[in-house]
Amino acid sequence: MIKLLSKTFRVGVVTEPVKAFGDAEMETLGAELKAVIDRRFNGSLAIRQVDAGSCNGCELEIHALNNPFYDIERFGVHFVASPRHADILLVTGPVSRHMQSALLTAYHATPDPKWVVAVGSCAADGGEFGISYASCGAVSNVLPVDLVIPGCPPTPLNLAKALLKLAGR
Amino acid sequence: MNVLLKAHQDSIMTRGSVPRFTWLPALQEELARLGVKLGEAQGESLLPARLFELNSRDWGRAAQEAKHQGLRWAGLWVEKPGAAFIVTACFEKQGDHALFRTRVADLDPELPSHTPYFSAASRLERHAADLFGIVFTDHPDRRRWIRHQAWGEGQFPLRRDFPRAGTPVPLTPPDNGYHFIVAQGEGVYEIPVGPIHAGIIEPGHFHFLAVGETVLNLEERLGYVHKGIEKLGEDRDPAGLARLAGRVSGDSSVAHAWAACMAMERAARIEPPPRALILRAIFAERERIANHLGDIGAICNDVGFAFANYQFGRLRELWQRDNLAWFGHRLLMDLVVPGGVARDISNGFGFAMIKQISALRRELDELRPLLAENTSLQDRLVAAGVLRKETASALGCLGYVARASGMDFDLRRDAPYAPYDGLPVEAVCRGEGDVAARLEVRYDESYVSLGLLEQLLEALQDGEILAPWKTPPAGAEGLGLVEGWRGETLCFVRFGEEGRIARYFPRDPSVFNWSALEKLIHGNIVPDFPVCNKSVNGSYSGQDL
Ligand code: SF4
Numbered sequence: 138m139i140k141l142l143s144k145t146f147r148v149g150v151v152t153e154p155v156k157a158f159g160d161a162e163m164e165t166l167g168a169e170l171k172a173v174i175d176r177r178f179n180g181s182l183a184i185r186q187v188d189a190g191s192c193n194g195c196e197l198e199i200h201a202l203n204n205p206f207y208d209i210e211r212f213g214v215h216f217v218a219s220p221r222h223a224d225i226l227l228v229t230g231p232v233s234r235h236m237q238s239a240l241l242t243a244y245h246a247t248p249d250p251k252w253v254v255a256v257g258s259c260a261a262d263g264g265e266f267g268i269s270y271a272s273c274g275a276v277s278n279v280l281p282v283d284l285v286i287p288g289c290p291p292t293p294l295n296l297a298k299a300l301l302k303l304a305g306r
Numbered sequence: 307m308n309v310l311l312k313a314h315q316d317s318i319m320t321r322g323s324v325p326r327f328t329w330l331p332a333l334q335e336e337l338a339r340l341g342v343k344l345g346e347a348q349g350e351s352l353l354p355a356r357l358f359e360l361n362s363r364d365w366g367r368a369a370q371e372a373k374h375q376g377l378r379w380a381g382l383w384v385e386k387p388g389a390a391f392i393v394t395a396c397f398e399k400q401g402d403h404a405l406f407r408t409r410v411a412d413l414d415p416e417l418p419s420h421t422p423y424f425s426a427a428s429r430l431e432r433h434a435a436d437l438f439g440i441v442f443t444d445h446p447d448r449r450r451w452i453r454h455q456a457w458g459e460g461q462f463p464l465r466r467d468f469p470r471a472g473t474p475v476p477l478t479p480p481d482n483g484y485h486f487i488v489a490q491g492e493g494v495y496e497i498p499v500g501p502i503h504a505g506i507i508e509p510g511h512f513h514f515l516a517v518g519e520t521v522l523n524l525e526e527r528l529g530y531v532h533k534g535i536e537k538l539g540e541d542r543d544p545a546g547l548a549r550l551a552g553r554v555s556g557d558s559s560v561a562h563a564w565a566a567c568m569a570m571e572r573a574a575r576i577e578p579p580p581r582a583l584i585l586r587a588i589f590a591e592r593e594r595i596a597n598h599l600g601d602i603g604a605i606c607n608d609v610g611f612a613f614a615n616y617q618f619g620r621l622r623e624l625w626q627r628d629n630l631a632w633f634g635h636r637l638l639m640d641l642v643v644p645g646g647v648a649r650d651i652s653n654g655f656g657f658a659m660i661k662q663i664s665a666l667r668r669e670l671d672e673l674r675p676l677l678a679e680n681t682s683l684q685d686r687l688v689a690a691g692v693l694r695k696e697t698a699s700a701l702g703c704l705g706y707v708a709r710a711s712g713m714d715f716d717l718r719r720d721a722p723y724a725p726y727d728g729l730p731v732e733a734v735c736r737g738e739g740d741v742a743a744r745l746e747v748r749y750d751e752s753y754v755s756l757g758l759l760e761q762l763l764e765a766l767q768d769g770e771i772l773a774p775w776k777t778p779p780a781g782a783e784g785l786g787l788v789e790g791w792r793g794e795t796l797c798f799v800r801f802g803e804e805g806r807i808a809r810y811f812p813r814d815p816s817v818f819n820w821s822a823l824e825k826l827i828h829g830n831i832v833p834d835f836p837v838c839n840k841s842v843n844g845s846y847s848g849q850d851l
Pocket of ligand 1: 191192194229231256257258259260264265288289290553556
């Protein structure tokens, strides 16, 4: 236990102050986001992530939002297990036809008002996979989309920025 | 002396002098005794694998004998260039790959199944049945696998006459009518989970039968992220195929892109420059380390040891940031291209990488006892999700899942391809087969990869990074085999007219390792499923294609 505490102590806090993202815009956004989330979402913005057919690259980067460098929760953003608890559906991948119904079920299970965010090139426009016998292509072909975050995959930094912007709308 | 050169000389003394295919004459002899002719096909395009043609009625018997002689079943793919189907199955023993190939007529295509002898064959045969309409006559499980409701029974998307767009209805209904295994009796209950899981994770369905907290049976129903990758590969140019291959499974982007490029280069008889091959290996080892780091943290997190999740998450993030700084992509996508690599590394970065390697090694040294000495962590990992060697071998398991259960196989050592043919690669192997062993194997493999990275950097000589592309003739085929972080990653490519791809088949190691999860969970408690699952970490996308 001593060793454990000592490692924790020596590594210290690596969570970066908002300015470490590299631009002043981010710092302002972070503060704004916190204010918006406090005001409109009672301090917490809940996200349900749905992989509707991704290659799993987007998932890796969404995951990274929770690592100690980004620690998105400090802005009041957190990932929930049930769409019923969610304000935002974060959808990745081209929507595979085999996932189309499940995605719609998750969408209908999410209480209004809600936002749908399409993450990654595939979710944006079908990406490398497009529309086919197996794929519906872009998320907007299946659901109304409020925000698109392009990138293959988008970096955690871009994901964070886009979420801040959305909540600040 | 240059480490790589020295190692290469050593390898000529040892591994290089190991005669290949020593097991083949015995197999051929036994098959001949049974009246089965295993005719070696002409041509070298599928080297280093050897290709044998046989009559379709001998297909089952050949597999039965292959089983007797201890071959491993490593994959199956179908082509339909004209009137007949061409079916090819891949076997391996002692690092040598043999391909069995047969032709099946267009009308009522039937073929004996390999599944009665190799359970590993089950899902890929069902995959081929769904996508090509071949009936594997004595397959013990005739249920559909990759087909849900997006296309009809009697429609076969990978046949040439099936349009890429298909004929989908606006809303594909959820899958139904799939008969899961049932169990009767007092106290047995079912837990259906997914396709959408609780977490940031890929979709699939798990059907548990449980008594109290104990798992009686687990049945997987996958195919939810089927994107038609094989069909999408058709008619692409080589660069387009490499891009697609890099997205078969995003966490294995380098492995799949390398396997696809290797297959295309062999078909086109192109040799990438030495510098490009070393850079590919650097990318592959970096991909291995990134995934191992992330998963070690995630496995610990699944049993509530958040400390490790933060520490290893931190290390992974630092690693990925360097990927971005040095190679322009955090997941190293699109770096492996036909003929070589898309980006070079400057000497300054090489120096920085050496420093980063030592730093990571120090961190791993420091963190290891913190995991090992934490009894509440070990209590959850040791003896959880045990996969016995016989089961792993019967299912054709690969990578760390196989090696943690005592199957001592690593392509980089046993069927080395450049640049590994000049590097001594230590395969990490253990015998316990539990979650703890899979974690330990990955911990040790990270060290091995760090050592390899140092040697690769030292061996990096100035030179070209891209060989000019030469369009291969229509019909040219090639096989790629790469040890990705999940294990042996196979890729078959055949070219059509004008250098376009006629057939692309990637086989992710997950195809086999997924079946292992169904077995190793027996007798464990339901709450241990997440950690057991994470310790295997199959790719849904890589299996569903
Ligand atoms: S956008 Fe890129 S990383 Fe994301 S799912 Fe599509 S191919 Fe994968």
